[in-house]
Amino acid sequence: MDTKENYQYLIEEYSKEIICRRYKFWYEQMLIFIKSAGLENNIRIDRRKLGYAILSYFADIFRLKEFHKLDRTNLPKVYAYEAYWILRMSPLQLVNGVSDELLWINEKFITTILISDIVTRIDKENIDFEKYPVLKELAELIVYNFKYRVYTAQSLEMMLKAVSVGIALGR
Template structure:
């Protein structure tokens, strides 16, 4: 899947050694596959692609944050919500989905923010055994998605806030 070997970078050698090349490759390929699925589902396949180099930087930044977090708190594993929160925050910052050519559509300008919302909502909706939204609540989900897009476009995308957002969404599903 990877056309060139991005895993032989000198700058993050210690991090790669700590985490392991296989774990890096697995996370990279998983996120790349998800990005390509999003591009297809969202109708961007003719105009957009996932830039491998930028996506690799997303993964490197994510693992660096996680390594620091684990070291600071003396923990070995992090919760899934943190995993998604840090990944999403770096996607919004680094913008791995790029366009092949110029586009006038506003929808296209914020493709990475749409990808971030896609990841966040999928994580929230895959909680437990609930894998769907009842039709009666579909409009509320659209409103929520629009609010997420606004946040990703115009607010500072902080992983701590995203983690709380994911946990809150999941909690809302439990008390419903």
């Protein structure tokens, strides 16, 4: 295997197509987020940072699978590690003088993705904070924690798994 500084081993393990598909997925999600918030003139996507976030995600998953002898990774783990690396790399970049509320745009983007996934698991509808006020509380807590608390990919995975269990028990 090549050195960890060279990501060639990831292409050999996962294929360039799979890695590019994951990059494209996140790039498109970011575009949707930017457009839906009307921020096209204020936010840009740093493609290089996004690329490194995706490669770092695959590197972590590769190591986890190798260490724990896993064939597949569960969805909470996938979302947690992707979210963690996107937050670390912060590919959403401010391009103009903007209000303070946009300073945490990467944190808000990831929270939107995570809450959207949670809602999809509940009832396949759009996010409706009126219908599920606890989701608004959760979203605010997640953003707060991303801004001011220490978090890891593992703690994000635990949170997502706990929410999944809560959904399953509530049915």
